[in-house]
Amino acid sequence: MYKKWSSYFQLPELLEYTRSYMLTEEMRELILQHMLINHKEKILEVGCGTGYLSRYLVKGRKNLSVTAIDLDEDFLQAADKLARQEGIDSITFLRADASSLPFETNSFDHVVSHTFLTSTQNPERALQEMHRVVRPGGSISSITAMSVNPTIVESGIYPETCSFIHRYRILFEKVWTMYQRTNSIANYINALDSSQVPRMFVKEGLKEISLFPIGYAFSFSDASLTADKRKKYITLSYQEERKKFEHYVHLGVWKDFLSEDEIDEYRILLQKKATFLxxxxxxxxxxxWNGRANIMVTGRVT
Ligand SMILES: C[S@@+](CC[C@H](N)C(=O)[O-])C[C@H]1O[C@@H](n2cnc3c(N)ncnc32)[C@H](O)[C@@H]1O
Incomplete structure (x- = not known):
């Protein structure tokens, strides 16, 4: 059964905001090149969320028209509104299931997805459907996040007066281990690990398969960002972490990783850290800083 992503982990606002540092301006042309896009082309985005990737791709490009689908109505509503606010009329958002796309065979030049194949119930079926709707000569691209070590995901240097940060980090590692080991997202919706995506492309019979690593990092102390932007990031990431943590607590999976006291302590330290920042x-x-590595896999349809 499909569980709404927006009520499960990420609110539309959080999803949208984090994408603005995952998909940077500098990467846009490289991503388009890597998708093997050149002429006037029809693109399908599968699992579009709030539509950040679709808007990102069409920006300044009159030759691209995008159909973007998702199952989550709240994301689609936000996606429509954001596109309208930006004056974009070359994207059509539709509610549809990736396992049974409502499109004819060979009807798109390219299919693209961002953090989708690792977050859907039946990625193999979704890839088959993507393959079916792309014309021969077109391409399929998938961008997904590699699993990473918590000290890479979140690290930094704090002043010596900040006495709680050491303890926070010890707890954060335990919490992170809980996220990784119980992999609630995976259990919940059977997601796959991003390292399996290239193999899936081979199995699906795609050709010219290539990988393109996309790393990104965000720094709270990046002086090139406005204080408002930095504050917003701190608030949203605190809310997101708290929501995710409470979800795992609710699932009852914490007992193997944390004591009851540590659960309360983590809540307090999380709040303390956000206030301190x-x-x-x-x-x-x-x-x-906060960083991840994503991998883009592209394959040609023959
Ligand atoms: C991690 S979110 C990524 C959203 C967006 N691509 C982004 O990166 O901002 C995964 C998305 O896949 C959507 N999704 C999962 N299974 C789906 C399916 N079978 N059909 C359509 N959308 C699906 C969810 O609703 C959610 O919006």
Whole structure:
């Protein structure tokens, strides 16, 4: 059964915001090149969420028209609104299931997806459907996040006066281990690991399969961002982590990883850290970053 992503982990606003640092301006042309896009082309985005990738791809490109599908009505509503706000009329958002796409065979030049194949119930079926709707000579691309170590995901240098950060990090590692080991997202919706995507493309009979790594990092102390943007990021990432953590607590899977006291302590330290970051934003005394590695896999349909 499909569980709404927006009520499960990421609210439309959080999803949208995190994409603005995952898909940067500098990467746009490279991503388009890697998708093997050149002429006037019809693109399908599968599992579009709030539509960030579709808007990102069509920006400044009159030659592209995009159909973007998702099952989550709240994401689609946000996607429609955001596209309208940006004056974009070359994207059509539709509610549809990736396992049974409502399109004719060979009706698109390219299919693309972003953090979708690793977050859907039946990725093999979705890939078969993507393959069916792309014309020979077209391409299929998938961008997904590699699993990473918590010290890479979130790291930084804090002033010595910040006495709680050491303890926070010890707990964060335990919490992260809980996320990884119980892999609630995976159990919940049977997601696959991103390292399996290239093999799936081979199995699906796609040709000229290529990989393109896309790394990104966000720094709270990045002086090139406005203080408002940094504050918004701190608030949203606190909300997101809290929501995710409470979800795991609710599932009851924490018992193998944390004591009851540590659950409460993590809640307190999480809040303390967000407040500390917020209060010391202008000091230039914290250097914190948050980064991941994504992998883009592209295959040609023959
Ligand atoms: C991690 S989110 C990624 C959203 C968006 N691509 C992004 O990166 O911002 C995964 C998305 O896949 C959608 N999804 C999962 N299974 C689906 C299916 N069978 N058909 C259509 N959408 C699906 C979810 O509703 C959710 O919006």
């Amino acid at each position: 917020w209060e010391h934003l202008e000091d230039n005394s914290i250097f914190e």
